[in-house]
Amino acid sequence: MPNLNSAATGTIPSATATDTDTTPSSNNGASDKDPSPAKEPLRAKVGLRPKATTILDVAARASVSHQTVSRVLNDHPAVAPATRSRVLAAMRDLDYRPNAAARHLAGRRGHTVGVLVYGVSYFGPTQMLASVEQAARARGYSVTVIFVHNLTVQGIEEGVRALRAGRVDGIIMITPLHQVEASRHHEILDDVPYVLVDAEPMPDRAVVAIDQFAGGRAAAQHIALLGHRRIAVLRGPDEWYDATSRYQGTISLLAQRRLLPVLTLSGDWTAASGYQVTCDALAQGAAFTALIAANDQMAVGAMRAIQETGKVVPTDVSVIGFDDLPESAYFNPPLTTVRQDFRALGAASLERLIDLIETPQQNPPSSVLVPTLMVRSSTAAPPKE
Amino acid sequence: MPNLNSAATGTIPSATATDTDTTPSSNNGASDKDPSPAKEPLRAKVGLRPKATTILDVAARASVSHQTVSRVLNDHPAVAPATRSRVLAAMRDLDYRPNAAARHLAGRRGHTVGVLVYGVSYFGPTQMLASVEQAARARGYSVTVIFVHNLTVQGIEEGVRALRAGRVDGIIMITPLHQVEASRHHEILDDVPYVLVDAEPMPDRAVVAIDQFAGGRAAAQHIALLGHRRIAVLRGPDEWYDATSRYQGTISLLAQRRLLPVLTLSGDWTAASGYQVTCDALAQGAAFTALIAANDQMAVGAMRAIQETGKVVPTDVSVIGFDDLPESAYFNPPLTTVRQDFRALGAASLERLIDLIETPQQNPPSSVLVPTLMVRSSTAAPPKE
DNA sequence: AGCTGTGGTCCGTCGTCAGAT
DNA sequence: GATCTGACGACGGACCACAGC
Structure with a gap:
């Protein structure tokens, strides 16, 4: 039995109910292509708080329990296909977006990876960052970035600390230090999964590199x-x-x-x-x-x-x-x-990291890409003597 | 905001999991050995999860209430200096790091700004991103980045959606579209504070630009x-x-x-x-x-x-x-x-955004930086005819 | 009155577990 | 026995009211 449905969002004491129609500007009468208005959330712009649509709103709209919605969200098997699609429809109608913070707090993962980058002015790191982000988004992760301004153990440590404070699920280190220094990473990073990019291949560490x-x-x-x-x-x-x-x-x-x-x-x-x-x-x-x-x-x-x-x-x-x-x-x-194929390198490092995050306790082999020679006009045979 | 950077580095802080000695059976007289009884929040008995040091641990360590710790964390005025430093010391000792997700959920802000960047291969956007991040970190914010791969309203919309799903407090748009297109940003962005970087100055919009x-x-x-x-x-x-x-x-x-x-x-x-x-x-x-x-x-x-x-x-x-x-x-x-001073531009845009976030309801003037001519050797008087 | 503690609710989601259909 | 519901307690912290010294 559908319980209290109706104004799923109706709280907001005072606020302007629906009177916002005749405002002089903006308007834009046509609402996209969706012909089924259903239940327009329509935030009050006067209100102070955005008041998000939650899992409960979705549950009400789909006439299911919030628990079922949660299951749909997490791909739990025990949901009938019909119910699942009802729920999905409700989410779409309400423009529901799961609250990342809440998920993070309640569940274990925040679906966020951290990237530590050194060398903004250099071409490679930037390319890698971008391709990491692209790959991450495709996997449902978002990317928090920290630029390291001095390539020392201390500087890196500082960056890692900042990332960990943000509670990232894993870290990609685009900080090409040497093995000696890199070994210290392990202490700093503690229990956070991480991948070293373009660093010296090391046993027991996830490294993705180009064969320099x-x-x-x-x-x-x-x-x-x-x-x-x-x-x-x-x-x-x-x-x-x-x-x-x-x-x-x-x-x-x-x-x-x-x-x-x-x-x-x-x-x-x-x-x-x-x-x-x-x-x-x-x-x-x-x-x-x-x-x-x-x-x-x-x-x-x-x-x-x-x-x-x-x-x-x-x-x-x-x-x-x-x-x-x-x-x-x-x-x-x-x-x-x-x-050097920096984009491939970035994408590969992200995949490696996701593996580590989602399938813990593994020891993936370091992977290595091979660079290619581009012959142009700045080289020629030496002058005759 | 208190400085949480701990230099502690003591070996394995935070309550090592008692390291069960040898024989796992018997013994363990169940006699409460905790010197600071206080509250014991009932951790999971099957030690699956890492257990974090919380505000309560800090409170116990500093012999104050959790409320006081919270006040210290949020710079509440009514805290005696002596107490404050005791609390800070406790945080340092325990290597305490506030849980960003929890703060985000409970409070309104997540201390995260989103940056939408177009043009990875170009020098400017990258520089701006880096300086935004640097400035953000100095202000206690972290940066979530999205790279837009096609500079269309649709592409941008997609990026904004992803950022909003991550619940950023505000967005910096390094997506130099024109006014016509940029006006659509307002719909997409809805109620999220945002700053346009290097875009056409517009009334009622926060824009930070170089005078092109x-x-x-x-x-x-x-x-x-x-x-x-x-x-x-x-x-x-x-x-x-x-x-x-x-x-x-x-x-x-x-x-x-x-x-x-x-x-x-x-x-x-x-x-x-x-x-x-x-x-x-x-x-x-x-x-x-x-x-x-x-x-x-x-x-x-x-x-x-x-x-x-x-x-x-x-x-x-x-x-x-x-x-x-x-x-x-x-x-x-x-x-x-x-x-062009991209770094100054990035820093300025972040400051503007923070203003918008922390002091809502204002209408900051768009600010404009002036570029400088660098004369080198690729220009000269025209050849004589 | 200036500082601190108590006790509470709430944020949005995930798990678990007993039941209902 | 699949598929769901409802209730409740985490998660870690913010913020409020009030009381106490």
Whole structure:
């Protein structure tokens, strides 16, 4: 028997009942395409509190108990199909939206993942964040983000603390620290499921990464095959796993061909740093026919520095980068680079995290994506001597 | 609000689960061993869930009532300083973290702001997002982000819906649509406080923007003052407020000097589009000595196209952009551009939103930041004829 | 009067458990 | 025996009224 239905929302003492019709502006008489008005909730805009439609309103509308509504919400098996669809219809009619906070409090999960990001100005982290969000939304999760401003254990710890205060179900760490530092994550993160992105694969940790070592090899191989022998390497910051891993890959391939970098420079990922260190090196008379930069921004800076000395890329010096920014194909000259699929990486990390959250006690293998070489016009055979 | 950042790090705080010694059977005399009897809220006997430290634990530790703890948490005035610090100490000792979900449910606010972002690949939105987050954290709010993948009313509506489902206290819209479209936001957003970022200033709406019109004028003025008369303009997408506003500013200044663009092109912000349309124009024999691009990426593409025809920037053609990417100073040649302070914009928008949330019923004036011209090497006087 | 404790309700949802059909 | 209902107690905290020292 349907109990007190009627004005499911009728509370709100005073308030304007239904008189809001003739207001001068706004209006917009047509109400979308829904021909069945049914029970228009229609918040009073004067009222202070939004007064949400709850599970009880839905129950009343569908003439079921709130418990049944709850079951529908949670995909409980014991609900007759007919009832289920009645409930769903009621939810639609009332524009019901479950209260995330209440669910979170009562149930165990909040359907929220936290993402810790370092490096806003860099292309990769941003792309990953976006694809994580996209994937999360598809899975019914929302994303809380924290940008870490200094890549230290302390800075990360602070960010994690903030995320945990928000009670996220799990955390994705786009903070490419090294194993040593990363091992400390475990203490901080305690019992929260987490995934390390683009970090060093470690046993007992969920890591999703791009094979930077292979990338470093690919870049070096490309340069070596062109015939270069006087090769400079421009590294990224030592604290970054990506940076050292790429470097090692590069060195590894060169060694295999009995080559050694004639020069090793080190920047902070920015074009400014690439420019600066390359300028310095050139000023000191460094001679190289190819430069392997750890990312595209530094490559740009390096090219600029080289060009300022009157040399031509790639005729005099070849330059190769990493990442493949959307602009990289349009630099002058278009930049040869090693492309990373950041979006795939982000999506994969989210899937891994959801696995951890929803199927606890597992130990998923770290997964690794392979980067691809994009040959453009900033590399060529070395000049004849 | 009290500072909950604990530096405690004591090993495993919060009542380790008594670590049942060896034999699980017998013993356990059931003799109440709890030194602080107080209230024992009857935890689940089957230890499935993690059990959190609550306000009650803190109260017990500080020998005060839960009410007092609550007062401390909410900055209620009527708490003696001595008591307050005792409570704070207790919170620190216990590594207490307020349960966001519970606060949200009980109180009205969840201390969460939603950010709707369009344009991941673009520099500006990302920067703004990061600075919003930073500012939010400083104010005790966390940030939930949604990336919109197609800039239509529908796409935005979808994003807003997702944010509202997460029960955010307010929304920052980094979705630079035009007034026409933006007016629809009001329906969608209903009663949620929101701020439009980098959108057209409108009465009755909170808007925080950069004065793109002024930026457009600045760019045009720079070009005009160099003596150019055959000027091409490369616009951004029409749907973007930034794009049209910059364009209008440019036109406005040119008109003032009795000039008209000899050519108007239109791209989608990407370097690829800038390259493409410029190539096409040049192939058709377009002749111009300067090009005003609506952003730096398109400027890069345009420069590339120009350079491929054998012309030199800026000797033959000057190019100016907008934004000032971190790389822009290192392009070949270094790009003259109009710089926008995205970080300031983000921070300002957050402050505005918090105002709206915490002091409802106000109508804050839209605030506007002014961009600055950065003169570098991609612009020069036109070639002598 | 200035501080603190007691006792209570409420927020919206999830679980459980005994019954009803 | 499937499918539901109704009642009640968590969950962790906000906020209110009132009383007490």
